[in-house]
Amino acid sequence: MAGVLVFCEVKDGKIKKVSREALSIGRKLAEAAGGDLVAFANDKSVADEAGRYGAKKLYVASIADYSTEIYTAALKQVCDDVKPSVLLFGGTSNGRDLAPRIGARLDAGVASDVDQLSWTDGKLRARRPVYSGKAFATVDVTGTPAIATTRPNAFPAEEAGGGAAEVVDVTAPADAKAKLVETKAPEAGELTIAEADIIVSGGRGLKEAQNFSYIKDLAHAIGGAVGASRATVDAGWIDHQHQVGQTGRVVSPNLYIAAGISGAIQHLAGMSSSKHIVAINKDPEAPIFRVADLGIVGDLFTVLPALTEEVKKAKAH
Amino acid sequence: MNSVVCISHVPDTESRIKVAGDGRHVDETGIKFIVSPYDEFALEEAIRQKEKSGGDVTVVTFGPERASQALRECLARGATKALHIKGESADADSLGIAKALAAAIKTVPHDVIYFGKQGVGTDNGLVGPMVAELLGYPQINVVTHLEVGDGKLTAHREIEGAEEVIEAQLPAVITAQKGLNEPRYAGLKGIMAAKKIPIDAKSVSDLGLSDSDIFNQRVVFVSLQLPPEKSGGRKIDGSDPAAAAQEILKYIREEAKAL
Numbered sequence: 252m253a254g255v256l257v258f259c260e261v262k263d264g265k266i267k268k269v270s271r272e273a274l275s276i277g278r279k280l281a282e283a284a285g286g287d288l289v290a291f292a293n294d295k296s297v298a299d300e301a302g303r304y305g306a307k308k309l310y311v312a313s314i315a316d317y318s319t320e321i322y323t324a325a326l327k328q329v330c331d332d333v334k335p336s337v338l339l340f341g342g343t344s345n346g347r348d349l350a351p352r353i354g355a356r357l358d359a360g361v362a363s364d365v366d367q368l369s370w371t372d373g374k375l376r377a378r379r380p381v382y383s384g385k386a387f388a389t390v391d392v393t394g395t396p397a398i399a400t401t402r403p404n405a406f407p408a409e410e411a412g413g414g415a416a417e418v419v420d421v422t423a424p425a426d427a428k429a430k431l432v433e434t435k436a437p438e439a440g441e442l443t444i445a446e447a448d449i450i451v452s453g454g455r456g457l458k459e460a461q462n463f464s465y466i467k468d469l470a471h472a473i474g475g476a477v478g479a480s481r482a483t484v485d486a487g488w489i490d491h492q493h494q495v496g497q498t499g500r501v502v503s504p505n506l507y508i509a510a511g512i513s514g515a516i517q518h519l520a521g522m523s524s525s526k527h528i529v530a531i532n533k534d535p536e537a538p539i540f541r542v543a544d545l546g547i548v549g550d551l552f553t554v555l556p557a558l559t560e561e562v563k564k565a566k567a568h
Numbered sequence: 569m570n571s572v573v574c575i576s577h578v579p580d581t582e583s584r585i586k587v588a589g590d591g592r593h594v595d596e597t598g599i600k601f602i603v604s605p606y607d608e609f610a611l612e613e614a615i616r617q618k619e620k621s622g623g624d625v626t627v628v629t630f631g632p633e634r635a636s637q638a639l640r641e642c643l644a645r646g647a648t649k650a651l652h653i654k655g656e657s658a659d660a661d662s663l664g665i666a667k668a669l670a671a672a673i674k675t676v677p678h679d680v681i682y683f684g685k686q687g688v689g690t691d692n693g694l695v696g697p698m699v700a701e702l703l704g705y706p707q708i709n710v711v712t713h714l715e716v717g718d719g720k721l722t723a724h725r726e727i728e729g730a731e732e733v734i735e736a737q738l739p740a741v742i743t744a745q746k747g748l749n750e751p752r753y754a755g756l757k758g759i760m761a762a763k764k765i766p767i768d769a770k771s772v773s774d775l776g777l778s779d780s781d782i783f784n785q786r787v788v789f790v791s792l793q794l795p796p797e798k799s800g801g802r803k804i805d806g807s808d809p810a811a812a813a814q815e816i817l818k819y820i821r822e823e824a825k826a827l
Binding site: 317323343344345348350354356358359361362379381385386387389391392393428442443449490492494499506516517524529531542544545547549550560561565566 | 579666691700707710724725795820821823824
């Protein structure tokens with residue numbers, strides 16, 4: 252049996268968006284490569300949802316805590332059984348942790364963080380941004396299976412309208428050399444930039460740490476995540492988890508609002524693949540305007556509060 | 569307590585990337601190469617560990633001749649030994665590089681093996697976990713805090729918007745994230761001392777591997793392309809904040825369809 256296997260992560264009883272994106276492109280690859288789309292998850296309650304995205308079978312290993320070693324062993328069993336042509340992971344922390352581990356175990360090729368995938372000449376062809384989007388590499392991935400992690404927001408999540416996936420139980424080993432001791436929960440309501448559809452980012456133009464409140468207020472009103480330039484992170488104004496750019500996160504949300512960010516090459520590399528870009532900067536020559544679809548030459552300290560108010564009004568209606 | 573730190577030598581993050589004549593590689597002309605920024609956090613952590621409890625810090629790289637500069641830089645900062653596996657890393661896939669590194673690591677005493685969470689530029693983030701698998705060791709990826717104890721370590725791993733605390737048996741592989749520490753610069757004394765330390769050079773075949781284990785096997789490079797130049801969109805005057813805000817809102821609603 253060939254086909255495509257997708258590793259699905261489940262949160263609050265639902266398949267994570269990035270996993271649904273991987274299922275959707277996985278279904279197209281299965282059509283081209285031959286064979287079925289099948290999925291792997293740690294929760295059988297998502298069999299209906301996996302089926303709607305086209306999965307015929309859902310392999311389930313009931314593992315409560317994430318463990319690289321236990322998941323790798325479970326996935327290896329499924330790969331031995333299914334012998335998929337392609338194995339996909341959504342590009343999450345866990346997906347990017349597992350893909351290389353299983354790749355090495357199966358002596359298979361792995362392409363990380365891909366934003367295009369096709370089945371070309373009997374091989375998995377992947378395009379991936381390199382040098383933080385300053386260039387794109389196209390690679391052919393071989394191996395049984397060929398493995399890739401998908402960049403969040405790069406592939407549309409599209410239901411196919413299938414019935415519930417058939418659940419197949421997988422017995423996972425219980426022992427591992429690394430064990431989860433504790434998870435430190437995030438601040439309530441904080442969205443992360445990795446998977447956000449909207450990001451509001453601040454730069455040095457904010458002048459001081461406390462002025463990140465201008466960014467946070469808008470992000471909160473519009474339902475987006477807070478991003479930051481490297482300069483503000485290095486200055487200690489905000490935690491590095493918020494950093495967008497070559498040494499931070501490379502992001503491609505639907506909407507990216509940059510305020511007080513001049514647009515250093517390493518920042519542009521991290522966000523210029525965003526689908527819609529709005530920039531607010533008082534310097535009309537700022538490089539950020541070269542990538543912005545809509546640029547506002549003005550003072551962020553007056554424009555951002557006005558925009559926050561407009562967004563609140565719009566949401567209230 | 570002995571540490572190994574695996575280093576990659578990458579184009580400076582301020583570099584403008586050009587495509588080489590073969591259409592598949594980066595044109596290295598005029599590019600300044602640096603120790604990959606995440607590897608600096610890995611190295612710093614290993615040096616601090618050595619300062620606390622002794623042992624060696626061996627830096628290992630797989631790369632062409634120029635990569636020995638990266639090893640010199642690491643020695644100057646406080647690494648005690650260096651091993652250079654010579655080869656065109658641009659033609660190797662991640663698993664090929666991992667195989668070479670794993671074979672080299674086996675020849676060196678080690679309790680903790682450190683990587684950066686990814687090589688800046690190629691941004692694969694694959695080699696660390698692959699080495700862990702090849703050696704049968706546990707891995708902890710994207711580490712922001714680390715304590716190494718007797719026979720085990722405890723690390724904080726960054727995940728989406730949260731942190732996991734993970735305990736692992738030694739030997740173990742960790743990949744370092746920004747925030748783990750503040751890397752030091754090399755002082756003059758360190759630079760002078762580093763000159764006296766020989767770099768152990770090995771070829772892939774010295775490690776018992778063949779070229780077909782390493783080069784262009786599982787991931788084959790087809791092409792490298794630059795993104796289309798963006799021309800920039802509309803630019804408007806924001807001296808009337810209310811009018812500018814309405815203009816942005818209109819764009820968000822009608823074009824981004826985000827509200």
